[in-house]
Each structure stands twice: as structure tokens, then as C-alpha cells.
Amino acid sequence: MPVAQRIEELRIELSELSHAVRTPQELMQAMVKLLNERMLKYNWVGFYMLEPGAQPPMLALGAFEGAMTPHTRIPLNQGICGAAASSGLTVVVDDVSKDPRYLACSLETKSEIVVPIFVNGKVVGELDIDSHFPAAFTSEHQELVQHCAMLIGKKLEASGQ
Numbered sequence: 001m002p003v004a005q006r007i008e009e010l011r012i013e014l015s016e017l018s019h020a021v022r023t024p025q026e027l028m029q030a031m032v033k034l035l036n037e038r039m040l041k042y043n044w045v046g047f048y049m050l051e052p053g054a055q056p057p058m059l060a061l062g063a064f065e066g067a068m069t070p071h072t073r074i075p076l077n078q079g080i081c082g083a084a085a086s087s088g089l090t091v092v093v094d095d096v097s098k099d100p101r102y103l104a105c106s107l108e109t110k111s112e113i114v115v116p117i118f119v120n121g122k123v124v125g126e127l128d129i130d131s132h133f134p135a136a137f138t139s140e141h142q143e144l145v146q147h148c149a150m151l152i153g154k155k156l157e158a159s160g161q
């Protein structure tokens with residue numbers, strides 16, 4: 001199946017899933033599993049959420065699929081994760097070995113995408129995906145991951161969390 005079709009099917013399935021589950025946490029758990037299973041180059045998929053009230057602000061590892069990472073808490077001035085959360089912008093790194101911000105999770109990781117999650121216009125966390133393949137996150141993949149982050153933001157807003 002061509003990748004564009006696989007992405008379109010997954011988008012629809014994830015949108016349906018977001019209505020079927022009760023809580024944002026259930027959606028996050030199901031989403032990381034589905035993305036990791038279906039997208040063969042998404043080798044590590046996980047959420048980092050801002051710890052409420054933490055000073056300095058801190059990202060904490062949430063639901064994830066893939067190998068355990070040494071980075072369970074990341075300050076906003078560190079890593080690609082910190083860059084995405086502090087800027088509120090999607091960060092795509094085609095070759096992590098060339099990015100001085102990169103915090104290594106696995107020696108096999110070659111490329112990474114981090115997409116912020118917004119609730120009522122504020123960053124509350126992010127969706128982070130690592131790939132063992134260089135430049136895995138082309139524009140169609142960026143759109144899919146941004147769609148996922150949007151679904152989580154909407155679910156969090158609806159739940160009042």
C-alpha cells in the first residue's frame with residue numbers, strides 16, 4: 001500500500017479512536033501503540049507532558065512504545081524535546097548526529113520529530129517520534145503527527161484537564 005494511503009487510513013482510524021475512548025490518557029496509550037505498529041519507521045513513539053507547577057518547567061515521560069529511554073524528565077532548555085516545547089513549533093531533525101541539541105535515547109536513532117500539544121493555546125506537552133532511518137519524517141508524516149497532537153489537545157480540552 002502506498003504510504004499516502006496508509007497515512008490517510010491511519011488518520012481516519014485515529015480520529016475515530018479519539019471519539020471511542022473516554023480519557024486523554026487512554027487515547028495517548030492507544031495512539032503510541034498504533035503509530036508504532038503501523039508505521040514501520042516509527043521505532044520509538046512517546047509523549048512528554050509538562051509537569052504542572054514545576055519550576056523550572058519540566059517535561060515528563062508519559063505513554064510510550066519502544067525501548068526505555070534514559071530521558072524520563074527533560075528541562076525546556078535541553079534536547080530537541082525542550083526546543084519544541086519552548087518554541088511551540090514542530091521540530092524535524094533528519095540527521096540527529098548533526099544536531100547539537102539532540103539527547104540520545106538509542107544509538108540506532110537517525111531522525112526525529114517532535115510536535116507540541118496545545119490546550120487553549122498553551123503548550124502542555126508534545127508527541128516525540130524517533131526513527132532508525134534518516135530523514136523519515138517527510139511532510140506527509142509531519143501532517144500525520146501534527147494531526148495526532150491536535151487530537152490529544154482537543155481531548156484534553158474536552159476533558160477539562
Ligand code: SME
Pocket residue numbers: 044046069071074078079080081082101102103104105106112128130
Ligand atoms: N531525543 C530527545 C530525547 C527523548 S528520546 O529521544 C526518547 C531529545 O533530543 O530531546
